[in-house]
Amino acid sequence: MPDPVAIIDYQKCHPDRCDSGVCAAMLECPNKVLRQEAFYEFPFSHPSHFCRGCAKCVQACLFEAIRVV
């Protein structure tokens, strides 16, 4: 089975509407997969960090911008 991957839908992602421009999903990720270069920037998945497929990021995002496949 392929490793899980967190995919961000940038049509639904609104960092400017998240608390102080900080991605709530990033804060919840136990493996530091999700990153922001700076507050109010779009988050992205760090290619060298392993996603465990826990879906904490999915639950944390109020805009349903993340799915794990």
Ligand code: SF4
């Ligand atoms: S992924 Fe969700 S929690 Fe993270 S910045 Fe985008 S909308 Fe906010």
Ligand code: SF4
């Ligand atoms: S599924 Fe879990 S490990 Fe993967 S990016 Fe989301 S919070 Fe991080």
